[in-house]
Amino acid sequence: MRKFLALVLIAALGAVLIAAVVNLPEPGTTDSPVHTHVSAGYIKGGHEAGGADNLVTAVLLNYRAIDTFGEVTVIFTALIAVLAATSLAGPTERSGTQNIDLKTTRVPVSPVVSFVVRLMAPFIATFALFVMLKGHELPGGGFQGGVVLGAMLILLALFSGRTDKTDDEELPPGLRNWIRAAGPLVFGALGLTGLVFSGWLFSLPDHPFWREMVMIGLELGIGIGGAAVLVGLFRALREG
Amino acid sequence: MTLTSLLPLIALALPIIGGLAALGAGRRNRRLGIAVVAGTAVTTFLITALLALAAKDGLLREMTLVQIAPPVWIVFRIDPLGTLFAATVSGLFLLALIYAFGYLPDDRRQWRFHAFAMACQGCMIGVAFAGNLVTLLVFYELFSLLSYPLITHDRTRVAVAAGLKYLVYIITGGAFVWAGIILVFHLGGEIRFLPGGLADINGSPGLVLATFACLVTGFGVKAALMPLHGWVPDAHPAAPAPFSAVLSGVMVATGVFGILRVMFEIFGVSRLIEMGVLPWLGGIAGASVLLAAARAVGEDDLKRRLAWSTISQMAYVLMAVSTIGGQAVTGAFVHITHHAFLKGGLFFCAGLVATVTGATRISQLRGLAQRMPVTSLALTVLALGLVGIPPLSGFISKWLLGLGLADAGAMVRLGVMLAGALLAAVYLWPIIYRIWLPTDDPRFAHSHSREASGWMLGILIATGMLAVILGTAATLPGFPLDLAKNAAQWLVEPPP
Amino acid sequence: MSVSDLFDLLILALLITCVLGIARVRDLATAVTLFAIYSFVLCLLWAHRGAPDVAMTEAAVGAGITAVLFFTAIAKIGRREK
């Protein structure tokens, strides 16, 4: 009965969604409102005013910087949330029989995989940094680079054979919380620099050089902060 | 702000602040606490009496204090009706608060009683000074809630049950009043009390009737109009005697006061006649007079019998008001005041007797006069006063009521009133008779209980004398009769 | 219908297959794997529709990090759905 109800509900929802999408203005055509109104303005002025060849980055860091600020805050908050919640459940409340204690169990890893991971790590890290730093010119940016960097760090942690260590080793604990908060903090700094340089909060400086520097700083903050958050999430889940 | 605008606020706030001060002071130093309570009560009484004299000739002033949400303003008005009631309230409270020093055991909880009672007094004065329906209801509900801890002061199972019953009745009544207020505003666009009633109340006759019914039902709960009287016989015996006195003397009258405001200053005389509700109101009140008196006759518990008597006596007032004759309304106001002191005094007696001898039933009172002659004398005077024996105060008010009913040509109601007075004699006489009857019962004869002294006896003597003074000197200017005449005239034939 | 459209249709079919699979399987580890595949296929669609930024994010987050985090959680709670 419940299954049937669920099916009906999903079917109805699907029908509604399809109805909406069918009635939307045709995507991809040049006269749909999506392309004629605000986006057109971005395309026309984005390169000059936005200060980035990559329009996506221009929108993210410039036109809608406050959105991006909110997004990095969400990511940071997610980590805080997991840290706050996992520590309280405690290791004794686990249930089930198939649990693997990742702290003490050594994952049987093929030496080949382990070797390849360690071999690839510097290249992945370089790529991640590249994506972050060139985000304003090429596809990519802080978010993408940060996730790649985070994935690399997690891979290392998984396959380096050092799974029994706690997370105090890579970074000094005093620094760790600063790096995790890097995303929101660079935007806080942007708020101030914007005020100093151009008189508006969340605005980039007008001078091209400084604008590029600030953008790179933002991308690095988003990226490294994001990577730190992801690693933190992984560790919190593994240990909590 | 002039003095006349400040005085009502002082009268309202003084008891509340004084009560809190007494709570703080009394727990440390009993004498200081007594001084605070007595000082506050006397000052409040003097202020209200002064206002009553000042507002004798008509509306003194009206003031809007706080604007909550249109049209819910907190409005005070100083008019003859309100000031008379306020003076009565603070007079009875003055007696009850001082009496309570002797009645209640000397401990921490005594000051709790005084704090709540004085807060209650402040709110009742607020009711008296209320200038619109909402203000009236706010203070009305406040003192209703504040009187709950007073009724349950003894913390016995019976007291808590009676208190809960009281709360349920009062909250339900409050809801009816609320509904009525909303309907009044909806139909008339105004909730202020206006001389002669609101200018226009537009709505189908049924709706207007429903509005009136809501308001009368809501206030009728407090006024113990049958069949809404359920809480009265339970709450009175449960409460400590000083508060029973207040309950019977002025709290029930507050309901009547509310009905008066609604009748004369919301609906207005001509609309009431047009609606045809007056015979119904008179009929219900008349039935209340007789039924409650009949119940009182069969009741052995002294405080309970007095409670039934209150229901009956307050119904007199409503019955008289339902004629809307100026004479009858005057009688009604005088009766409210005189009855307050008489009934309050009787409860003071009942409490004193119960404290000293432990007797709460009328059948146990035999031979009381042998041991407590002064108390017995006061009890006799007050009971005779309530029956309406001249020259005591009860006679004056009943005489005026009777005259008013005759004047309005309501002969059936006059008959009911006389029957009620007769029944009052029937249920009060056995008390008088029994206490003066000598007894040979060894339990009583050799009892150690003697005449009480101190606060309680002093207050008893004062109320007894008050019954005589209010009766013999009733026509002096500045006395209740004088004030009531003006108030009645102001209500029934409002100045243009 | 051009080749490009056919490619889109193929990807959409794959996506639906993956989602149905996720809904059906009782084994959480399989579900997570399917979910990673879903993300990867979606990443192709983004790339094909000309949104390289979104495609990169989808690949790294959807197919990479999320799967790892899910697996970590599964290691704690057991892989069978109750």
Add this chain to the structure above:
Amino acid sequence: MSAAAHGLALVVLVPIVGGALIPALFRRFPTAAWGFALASSALTLAISISLIRRLLAEGPFSYAAGGWPPPYGVALHFDRFGAAIAVFSMITLLVLIFSRRYIPAVVPIARIPLYYALVMINLGGMNGFLVTGDLFNLFVFMEVFSVSAYALVAMARGPQAGLAAIKYLLLGAVSSLLVLFAIGLIFAQTGTLNMADAAGRLDAAASIVPTALALGALTIGFMVKAALFPLHVWLPDAHASAPAPVSALLSAVVVKAGVIGIIRTLQTFSDHGSLQLMPLQSLLIWLGAIAVLWGAVAALVQSDLKRLLAYSTVTNIGYIFIGLGIGSATAASGAAVHIINHAVIKAALFLAAGALIHQSGLRHIDDLRGLGERMPLSALALGVALLAVAGVPPTAGFVGKWQIGLGALETGRPLLMGVVIVGGLLVLTYGVRIINTLFFRPPLHVRVVTSREAPPSMLAAILLLAASSFLLGLAGKPMLDFVAPAILPLTDTG
């Protein structure tokens, strides 16, 4: 430019950056995080007050973040609804003061900075949600305060809190998804995310179906956040099991975001000539009416004090939606005022209840008998707030209910007036029951006898809120006058 000019962005920036700094700054001295959080929330409050002063001087104003003119950049907009951020910042400040002694008792010491960080981020998200004039920005800040709210619920001890947080998270995620979907539809229809711009362009959209769907999705999404019946199922669990200051924050502030979301939605769509809002509004009325009665009856049968208060939130949200649904000037301004007043009252209720529960260690109402003798001030505050929540005049709870009831009568819905009265009576019934239990019944539990009055930091917050929940009632007229211009766009639809 002065700080007031940038205040709109600062009320978002200051608390969030402050919150992000807390875990880093106070790793070694967790308990000192309190002072920092307090300072940054006080700063936020000061900024929001300066915003209100500017609002009173020059009327509603906007701030273009980054200097980009709308619709290209994100416009922040401050109107008389946005003024609620001052109240919400004030409540957060008081909740923080209360937390000083409360939180170390329920949260392990190393995690205390996380708590304060979450509270501050929650405040920043709420402020952003309230002042933004951009649809996507609305969604982002909704996520900011939602995610922090889920986490705050999970901070309480015990397995129920975890389960409640998961329940809250799941429903919240669904609602966020609906909102996001609706925003996508609106963007596809209009090509803009700016609310005012989108409102103007929706009418020109080719088809009405996606617009109607977006309206529906936004309404349902915000209904979940606002916990309007029948989507309130997460609320009693979450608000009952969270730590007391968190319950206060959630019930007083976070739930209101959903309500304000609906108001913004109705305002955005009210310009749309071909789309009738009346059916939606009557739906809101009836759901609100059911919520009032259902919440009151459910609260009546609760034995757990905090759960009872949680159901009272369901009731009051119902009242607000009745007012919004009626939409007449009287009722809608009543609803708007009730948003503020209920926030204050509910914060007072939860904090006072939290103090009683914290000091006695008991949370069943029957166990709390006689606690009023031991903790007179906290119990008195709870009593005052209970009367206020019942809408006893002249307390703060009265103003909104009166206006809503009056609006119902004016628009010819006497039955709704009855619902308002009956709901108030039911609330009064359990309010009186609790007051009776606390003050007028002899103690039953040995812990009651040994309980002592709450510490000054808790008392300060409780007493201030309880006093406000009385005094705001006396200021009813000015508050109604204040919100009236803001509510007008909504009333035009009715």
